[in-house]
Amino acid sequence: MRFKVGRGTPTSLTTVARGPLEVPEASTVNTFPVRAPVQAGDVIGFSKPAGDFSGCGVSVAGFTFSASTIDTALGSTDTFVAVGARAPISAQLEPDADGDGFGDETQDLCPSDADTVKACRDKEPPETTITAKPKKKVKKKKAVFEFTSSEAGATFRCSLNGAAFSSCTSPASLKASSGRNTFTVFAKDAAGNVDDSPATYSWNFKKKKKK
Ligand SMILES: [Ca+2]
Numbered sequence: 001m002r003f004k005v006g007r008g009t010p011t012s013l014t015t016v017a018r019g020p021l022e023v024p025e026a027s028t029v030n031t032f033p034v035r036a037p038v039q040a041g042d043v044i045g046f047s048k049p050a051g052d053f054s055g056c057g058v059s060v061a062g063f064t065f066s067a068s069t070i071d072t073a074l075g076s077t078d079t080f081v082a083v084g085a086r087a088p089i090s091a092q093l094e095p096d097a098d099g100d101g102f103g104d105e106t107q108d109l110c111p112s113d114a115d116t117v118k119a120c121r122d123k124e125p126p127e128t129t130i131t132a133k134p135k136k137k138v139k140k141k142k143a144v145f146e147f148t149s150s151e152a153g154a155t156f157r158c159s160l161n162g163a164a165f166s167s168c169t170s171p172a173s174l175k176a177s178s179g180r181n182t183f184t185v186f187a188k189d190a191a192g193n194v195d196d197s198p199a200t201y202s203w204n205f206k207k208k209k210k211k
């Protein structure tokens with residue numbers, strides 16, 4: 001026998017999922033694992049393989065498999081009529097919030113990400129904030145910056161006046177050039193996500209006039 005999921009009405013029922021062919025054991029409860037995404041209103045049942053016209057006829061929840069519709073193909077729409085005895089079959093349902101086809105209770109460790117069924121990965125970039133900086137106009141060459149990330153465990157890369165970014169830690173002590181200076185810093189979280197809107201600050205350094 002083969003597990004089926006049907007969608008529609010009994011006279012126009014589309015087979016939307018099929019399990020593998022199984023051979024039930026007589027006079028006992030048979031359990032066959034099948035994973036099938038379903039919607040509200042879908043019906044479950046099972047059919048006999050093509051060519052097997054023997055054995056008992058079975059109809060479940062509106063499904064009845066006659067000789068003309070034995071073992072309906074995936075995606076085919078067929079007409080079923082309610083005849084014969086029904087067999088007590090059941091299935092366990094679980095939600096699938098991300099629509100990845102895996103139940104969120106026992107199959108999907110990350111119900112918020114359709115790209116994975118393993119434990120969720122961090123995909124959010126961190127935010128970078130400058131918390132201490134020089135005044136807008138200073139006479140000191142040395143400038144000290146402090147900065148933080150919205151995520152603990154992040155690392156930072158800094159640049160002064162358009163130079164290549166390099167690793168830095170807070171507080172960072174810099175030597176300003178004469179005139180306008182621009183400091184830029186961005187955070188990178190433990191998962192490797194980078195803040196694509198770096199924090200930046202500009203200030204002016206003017207040496208004291210010699211007396
Ligand atoms: Ca899921």
Ligand SMILES: [Ca+2]
Binds near residue numbers: 110111115116117
């Ligand atoms: Ca998932």
Ligand SMILES: [Ca+2]
Binds near residue numbers: 122123124125191193
């Ligand atoms: Ca993150």
